[in-house]
Amino acid sequence: MWGIRIQSGILLAVSLCPRTGRYDVQRRRTEEEKMKDFSAEELSEFDGRDGRPAYVAYKGIVYDLTESAMWGDGDHEGMHSAGADLTDEHDDAPHDVYVTDFPEVGKLV
Numbered sequence: 001m002w003g004i005r006i007q008s009g010i011l012l013a014v015s016l017c018p019r020t021g022r023y024d025v026q027r028r029r030t031e032e033e034k035m036k037d038f039s040a041e042e043l044s045e046f047d048g049r050d051g052r053p054a055y056v057a058y059k060g061i062v063y064d065l066t067e068s069a070m071w072g073d074g075d076h077e078g079m080h081s082a083g084a085d086l087t088d089e090h091d092d093a094p095h096d097v098y099v100t101d102f103p104e105v106g107k108l109v
Helices: 040-044 069-074
Strands: 002-007 010-016 023-027 036-038 055-058 061-064 104-108
Touching: 036 040, 040 055, 055 104
Parallel strands: 036 104
Antiparallel strands: 002 010, 010 023, 055 061, 061 104
């Protein structure tokens, strides 16, 4: 289930997440809003600790996991930490690739 609405001139996509049953609102970027390029060092600053956002990279894309209950304080099940590229580590994960359900905020360069 999904819908589109304009709020203050910003296009929003609203969908019902099949996993959580919650509504998900994702802002669609305009052409002027380029996604940020992150170096590994820059990404490490977004570790989810002390109120900082929790970002992770997967296959070159950086995702914002800040709102995920599974990433409290930048930690995921004591196995992974935010602020890192988890592409290689995900092969050992006992679940599907849910990180791609979260907002894209940039790319790892």
